Amino acid sequence: MKRLPLLAGLLLLLSPLGAATLSLDSNPAVDAKVTSIVEQALVHSVLPRLPENGELVASLEPTEQTTVYQLTLIYGEEQLLLDIGYEVESLYERLLRQLDQEGLALLGEQEHPYLQYRLGSGFASSSKLAVGHPYWVLDGQDQRLGQVVATKYHEEKQLSFLTQREGSTLGLGMRLATMSPLHTALSVSLDRNGQLGAAVQLSYALPMYPFSLIAQAGYLQMARFHAELGVQAEFPLSHLFGTRSFLARNLSVGAQALVGLGFGSETEVYLRSAGLLFLSCQLGSWSLQLGGGNRVGANANSLVEEGLFFSVGTAYTYTP
Secondary structure: OOOHHHHHHHHHHOOOOOOOEEEEEEOOOOOHHHHHHHHHHHHHHOHHHOOOOOEEEEEEEEOOOOOEEEEEEEEOOEEEEEEEEOOHHHHHHHHHHHHHHHHHHHOOOOOOOEOOEEEOOEEEEOOOOOOOOEEEEEOOOOOEEEEEEEEEEEOOOOEEEEEEEEEOOOOOOOEEEEOOOEEEEEEEEEEOOOOEEEEEEEEEEOOOOOEEEEEEEEEEOOOEEEEEEEEEEEEEOHHHHOOOOHHHHHEEEEEEEEEEEEEOOOOOEEEEEEEEEEEEEEEOOEEEEEEEEEEEEEOOOOEEEEEEEEEEEEEEEOOO
16 A cells, blocks of 8 residues: 555656646545545546646545544535545545546536536436447547447437447547448458358448448468348457456457358359358457358359358448
8 A cells, every 4th residue: 555655646747738627625634545546546537537727626524423424525616525444445445436437527617518427337318329330539638538339219218228339448428430431341261172262241230239330352272252131240358248257348259140142164164152250359449359150152053152251350330
């Protein structure tokens, strides 16, 4: 615990230039360890949600109850009072939870869509968002901290439900910015016979989460070309496991089903279909995909393609 003041100072020094600042006044009667933990929690939870060059004024005072301190937060014309316990071992995590929801009061009314409620497996916003579409999550300095996808809009409650698919830990009050529902992907495949293939794919998020419409064109060894249409379903792991884990926030599992035509030598045309299961890791606008599947192609006389294949690729989401 002796390192807490040093850690708090490092957090402040490493904050980006132009970011919001913290002014904390602590009564001498307050334990120095408690002051340091409070400072860390405010830097981690509240400052990222404030606009650049904003200043958060905080004061920490003892109360008549020896086990409770009072934390006063002032930002502009907004003020928030919090009673916090003195147990050092659990104070940081408890204070983060308090600040996450109650800290929204410091931000006042917001005109733009933002993360308004934290749920067990994601977030909710009172803005009507396009189901199936991805959104950037921006902090107070308009830095991109992650991505969420709108999974459902509840008409009666007038709430949009969101699941995180990429990024760091997000805070309530952070703004949502539209991303394109169009994705482009490039993949390379290897089948059990050692034949290599390459494909380019376009996908468009449908207003039926988690489905997307996909179009694909590719090339296989033995001078075979192919083109298909299909559907894809992709589920962020945070939908099942919440957002505490880095892996849950950034990994997704998905499946594709494709049908189309293959084109071989001597004007040969045949029907083909393919299915793929994959694991995707989202990294900003890019994602890495790893998967395996089965494909079959046949003409009127015989099978032209058949068997399992392994695929690795990358995808990009355009954002204007």
